[in-house]
Amino acid sequence: MRVFPLVVAVCLALAACDLVDPEPSTVRPKPATTGKPSLATASSERSSTGVPVTDLGSPGPAGQALAMNDAGQVVGMSLTNTFRWLLWSDGVITDLGGIEVADINNAGRIAGKCGAHACVWQSGATTDLGTLGGASSAASDINNAGQVAGNSQTASGEVHGFVWADGVMTDIGQIAVAAINDAGQVVGACGSAPGRACRWENGAISDLGTLGGTSSRASGINNAGQIVGTSLTAAGQTHAFLWANGTMTDLGDLGQGHSEAFAINDAGQVVGYGCWDLCDNGQGHDDMLHAFLWARGEMTDLGTLGGSYSRANDINAGGEVVGHAFRTGEDNISEIEMSGRPVLWQPEPDNTAPTVNAGADREVEVGQPVSVTFTLADATANGPWTWYVSWGDATTVGTATTTADPITVSHTYNQAGAYRVLVRVTDDAGGLGLDDVTVRAIPAGGNTAPTVIAGADQQGWPGAQMSVAFRFADETPATPWTWQVSWGDGATSSGSVSSPCCPPTPSHAYQSAGQYTARVTVTDGLGASGSDDVIITIYEPPAGNTAPTVNAGFDQTWFAYGTVRQTFNFSDRSTPAPPWHWEVAWGDGASSSGVADQMGSVSPSHVYTAAGQYTVRVTVTDNLGAAGSDEALISISPNDRPTVTAGPDQMAQPGQSISETFTFVDDASIFWTWRINWGDGRSNSGFTTRIDPMNASHAYADAGRYSVIITVTDRVGAVGADTFAVWVGPAQWVEALVEQVNRVAATTALTQDQTRGLLGKLDQVRAKLAAGQTDQGINQLEAFVNQVDAFGRNGTLAADSAQGLIAWARGIIDRLQAASS
Structure with a gap:
């Protein structure tokens, strides 16, 4: 599946995420350069593709860098036992407290969300930007003039874009805002979700178009008015685009048909990410996605920290890129906010990409x-x-x-x-x-055409969605197969599949009464085609159409952060006109919607994040436009998510059992379920009625770094989580120590030379262990311990930082000695 970073998971807490696509909120326009980032205490390494990359460090095991200004200040988040929002500046990491960050401008002003309102943070003080009359708002971007752009609920409950300046919030209409440049031009997506990329300027909204597909969204804009974003292509792929002077240009991909652009600087350099391998249009849990830099018509693969995933969120005027990257052993993007490190890439500005000629077909x-x-x-x-x-x-x-x-x-x-x-x-x-x-x-015996079965003849009303559930077989399978349905009124639907087992069910709405022959054609990968027809009869609509009758269901009482399922029923007996479109407005600004092909019951669900009474309105509209509604009352009582605290990171050998003890606290519940995902495809789970320390054990078959996720769910469905890492095998133990050194270096007074000295000793440990010279590796670890101890005694390192590094190094020494004795 396609999984967003945490800043997306929290969304706007407007609970209107189907309208306000949160994805663009992590991207920004950038003005002219003024300098380099001050990250002297962080240690640079090479990414999986050779690009210099720096782990910025974070308090927890996972983190993301979301935005960066030209002074080198970076904002982002980290996961400990909760999510923490951070500022990296001059080698110091500052916990920003309650602001969920979106962007930072060159003056160091940070825009984001404080509680339920958009806000700006500067030098420890926050300014509440208010709303457009509704309950909540969130900032997406801030420019160098101090203007803030974002989205807010209105008094009527709709979600509109806003621009805030000099204490005044201006409503700019129904646009899912992503970015604002120094001229005050705003970009995002307009129209019903998923919408189309658009630009707001001086009260006027312009549609930017698509790459031939049905939808697009803009994510960033620079001071030249160049706009980047993501669009569907005519072939149904998702591709990054650059819009300039009225023309939308496809930026291509990393070779596997999926790319997304998130930010652009004034030099026209674009960053984003794209599928590198195992790609399911960027949606699969095992997709390999890599950050990219696009410049001068060429792609640079920014690589990862050894894992399967990276994402570039922002680029400053100096061409430096911040984002998020997995380390070796991290490979499941379905739990993206639980893994990976905040990173800074510094690609070579004058490098040119190789050119390749693969010859003829x-x-x-x-x-x-x-x-x-x-x-x-x-x-x-x-x-x-x-x-x-x-x-x-x-x-x-x-x-x-x-x-x-x-x-x-x-x-x-x-x-x-x-x-x-x-x-x-x-x-x-x-x-x-x-x-x-x-x-x-x-095939050795020659190719044969597919055999197609289009299905039974059908009847319906004008405007009704008519579906064709076709099937096909192929005696000489030749992948892939393309299919097309010619509906008989000039319209067509098409696509492709990689197996005869599971073709899609395309649908179409006829606008006029009549009898139509829909032809289904399937063509195999070698060009052989088979077809079948289905007759679809469309009758005149009934006179005096009546609206559906809706029963919103029972009033309910539940708890914050728990899942509420509201079952409603509807009927449309007198003049049935399927399909029926339904929408549930949950009363907190959020809504759910869908389509029902049959009358009866539907059970959508929702999670409220605040206590209160909410009027839920259910509306069902038939295919001829008649609508019926009903309301129910949901009372939400106070409740917090469980707070989970995992144990520290651990070391183990392949096959060796480890034991994990975790604790949790919760405000009020009578039972909880828990689950430990060990990061290798296996898990443990259980049930408890007591807030007592919980214990489980596990053994890993293979060496590697495993990110372990512990979740605790209370009786109403509220979920808390924490993570820790298990480093399996001596090489991974040393790798963990390298990460700890980089993390400590980012938040202490260690100089670059001192940091390089410590990392150099660990490089020697790696080399000695790889050569089977365990005693020499232990000697290098002892030298590392002595150096860290000296830094602790002379005040270069804080006592707790020095003790943590020494304890891990001693743990490696003890395990190596035990294994060799």
């Missing part, structure tokens, strides 16, 4: 090997070059030390089809070159 018989020979060139010769050949059903990886020699790789296909073979080459600074060819794998 090819044809091969199934079961026989096929070869692809590709060449590469690189104007800046930033080698070595890592290359990947994605065959469509497997991947071959290698390294080139020169661009002079062609590279040949081979593969054998076991299933017929037309395969896109992607050749991707990354230089040692993240520059990315792509080319692809098509390989047609032909």
Whole structure:
């Protein structure tokens, strides 16, 4: 699935997230450069693609950097046993308290949300920006003139965009606001969700269009008026775009068909992220997503900290990029806010990406090997070059030390089809070159066309959504299959599938009475097609249409942060006109909606975050426009989420059992369920009626870093969480110590040379252990301990910081000695 960072998870707490898409709230416009970030105490390393990257450090095991100004100040968040909002400035991390940050301008003013209202923080003081008459508001961005843009509830409960300046909040209409530049131009998304990218300027709203698809959203704007965002393409893919002077340009992707842009600086450099591998349109839990920098028509893959995921949220005028990246062992983006580190990338400004030529398309018989020979060139010769050949059903990886020699790789296909073979080459600074060819794998006995069954004939009213549940089979499967439904009135629907098992169910609304022949055509990957027809008869609508009768259901009493399920019923017996569109307005600014094909009951759910009485209004509209409504009352009593405290990070060997003891506190409940996700696909769970320390044990089969997530759920469904890490295997123990040094260095007076000295000793430990020289590795750890102890005694390191590093290092020494004795 597609999972947003935490700033999205908290949304606007307007509970209108279906209208106000929170995703763009993490992106900002940036003005002219004034300097470099002051991160001298943080230690830089190389990302997985060779780009210099710095872990900014955070109080907890996970964190995200969301925005950055030209003075090098960064704002973001960290997860400990709760979410903490942070400012990184001059090597110091400041806990901002209750403000949920969105952006920071060059004056160090931070815009975000304090409680239920948009606010601005500066030098420890906050300013409440108020609302447009409703209960809540949230800031999305702040420019260098101090203008703040965001969204607010109005007195009528709608969600509108606003611009705040000099104490006055101005309503700018129904726009999901993302960003504002120094000229006061505002961008976001307009219209019903998911909407279309738009720009507000001096009271007028302009539609920016799409890349050929049905929806788009703008995420950032610079002072030249260039706008970036994300749009659906005509092919149904999600791609990053750059809009300038009335033209929307597709920025491409990292080779796997999905990209999103979040910010742009005045130099026209764009950052975002895109699918690198295993991609389900950016939605799958195992998607490999990488941050990117786009400049001068070229992509730079910013890489990760060794894991499967990174995301670039912002770029300053100096071309430095902040975001979020996973370390080695972190690979599940469905729990994105629980993993990863806040990072700063510093890509090489003059690097040029390699160019790749994969040659001509090819044809091969199934079961026989096929070869692809590709060449590469690189104007800046930033080698070595890592290359990947994605065959469509497997991947071959290698390294080139020169661009002079062609590279040949081979593969054998076991299933017929037309395969896109992607050749991707990354230089040692993240520059990315792509080319692809098509390989047609032909069945040995020849290809046959698919057999299609379009389904039974149908009847309906004008405007009704008519669905065709077609099926098909293919005796000589040749992936992929494309399908098209020609509805008989000039309209078509189309798509593709990778298996005959599960085709979609397309639908269409006819506007006039008549008899229509809908033809379903399925074409396999080698071009063979099969078709079938279904007759759809559309009758004239009935005279005197009546509205549906709605029963909103029983009044309820529940608790804050618990899930409320409201079951309502409706009927439309006299003049039924399906389908029926329903909407539930929950009374706190949030709403749920959907479509019902049959009369009866629907059970949407909602989570209230504050106590109070809420009038829930249920509206059902038939397909001819007649609407019926009813109301119910939901009383919400006070309740807090459980506060969970996990134990410290742990070390283990593969196969060795570890024990975890965690505690939690809760204001009022009589029972709780708990779950420990061990990070390796396994979990423990249980039930308790007492607030006592809980214990569970687990053994990991393989070495690696595992992020363990503990959740406690009270009797009404409110969930609290905390995390800790388990480092399995000696190499991972040392890696944990490296992370701790970087984290300590970001918040103490350690100089760069002192930090490099400590990390150099740990590099020696790694090398010695990798060579099987355990005693020499222990000696280097002892030297590390002595140096940290000296820093603690002379005041360079705080006592608790020094003791923490020494304790972890001693733990490694003890385990190494025990294993070698």
